[in-house]
Amino acid sequence: MYFSRMLTPTLREVPAEAEVISHKLLVRAGYIRKSSSGVYTYLHLAQRVLQKISAIVREEMDKAGGQEIMLPIIQPAELWLESGRWYVYGKELMRLKDRHERDFCLGPTHEEIITDLVRHEVNSYRQLPLRLYQIQNKYRDERRPRFGLLRGREFIMKDLYSFDRDEAGLEESYQKMFDAYTAIFKRCGLKFRPVEADSGAIGGSGTHEFMVLAEAGEAEIVYCPKCDYAANTEIAPCQPAANPVEEAKEIEKVSTPGMNTVELLTGFLQIPAEKIIKTMFFQADNEVIAVLVRGDRTVNEIKIQQLHSSLTLELAEPEKVKEVTGGEVGYVGPVALAKQVKIYADEEIRTMINAVCGANEKDHHLINVQPDRDFQVTAYGDLRLIEPGEPCPKCGAVLDRARGIEVGQVFKLGTKYSEALGATYVDENGKENLIVMGCYGIGVSRTMAAAVEQNNDENGIIWPLSIAPYQVIVVPVSVNDQSIWQEAMKIYEELLEAGVEVVIDDRDERAGVKFKDADLIGFPLRITVGKKTLETGQVELKCRQEKETRFIARNQIIEYISSIIKE
């Protein structure tokens, strides 16, 4: 590829709208341009990277028994109504109508459409197991697209669906995919961790997320430095901390004017936050529920849903809180509520003695409160968010934290969709059974951004060789000096001949400009042709990730580069 022919508009200045490194660099180095919020055009170099990643994904999917197909982006509403997700998926679903006013959506994921295929075409146990995948655009109307490719509304995803006859089969498919994912991200040169996770809107039982470790990540994970335990903080189980045992005193109302937060209250009453019962009210569909955690803890909404399942769960409006408690936000508690609601309490609440909570009366709190004596709890459970420093649920060592970009997720769906859509097979006894499903996604475009997030320096991107758009750039220091130019072209052609992916910077620019662009774009290897080396019979080779330049004999350079690439 001739650099001068390539549409790669590099910028000297950082676009004002980019916040995170990957977004800044991908725009600046001429890989992507924004079309609308969360929607991007991929230019030539980006497309090459996406193809590299896709190729790795394909190889590993095929190795794991996958077969590639292509599903429609436009999907009929009927299927989504049948699965029950037309309403559940909410505003994130991009909806549209055709000229006959029929409802459609742009696929945010493809469980419905593939289950529809399989229920029609698969009837016998002889056709199972089946693993179908595609690499495709997906559409999710995110409430807030951000960080360039990291959270877009249109993005590229590989999704594979496994169809097995029973749980054991699913188990095997799942393990195969888990291993394939590990291989894929390793080959992409990423530092990542598989973590236990929540199954969210897609539904199902077991699931892992593959997290690329980076501070720009939106997910928080905890991991154990001693064993292999790692989990999204959303689901990491907590062990209740012990509360001090003391003599129970009589409940008492005290005046606490203006003390409407835990922080203010601890200062005012001179007590630790652990003594406070934090009471929060949630709107769970049409019902208001109360959730109690210790004052120093954070409520975990995902865990609430495990105790009290509902389609929607959000903090109740202040007016609602008033209605239920008779008090005001900041002074509410579980004792003597105006209206009877379900009260869910974290395990740590169970053993609290002489606790403090709101009195359901403005500017007043109750002290010496005790659960099960002063108020009744509907159910206890693990309802709080884990914090770094807590013990590992597996081995007890102290947990560490990290932020991660979710680049892949594997799910055991079970029979959720096969049941909803009626996907069955007949076994060898002539009996009809539900197909057991799994689904497995990789954000391909997000993986590209994650790779940049993890591999860069002040000069630009440093691609891992395996996913670099081109492996080598040949830079003639001057295109006007015939001896230099001809030598550069010769090396370029020899590299092409050897099957190396190479760009020659044929632009009539000063050497400095070419070096800057080469660094910014992130070619892993750069060959510089100039007067210095022309005379010595050597070639100058610079690896993007190293400081020093290597000098290689001219007659060995092609072989030398080929061997680096082979590794």
Add this chain to the structure above:
RNA sequence: CGGGAUGUGGCGCAGUUUGGUAGCGCGCUUCGUUCGGGACGAAGAGGCCGCAGGUUCGAAUCCUGUCAUCCCGACCA
């Protein structure tokens, strides 16, 4: 959805407070000099100042509406 901010040549920005018909740097084009880490000089091209109304003799600037983009939040009672 709530809050904040910003829309002025391809990119980054000034000009808006105090209305008078658009400017700087980078990039782009041409010529010359230069030529191993974002050169220099000269001459150019390129903008209905997001859009729609309104006020005014006159609007990038004031008013109203609207659209777009970005950031923060949408959980700590």
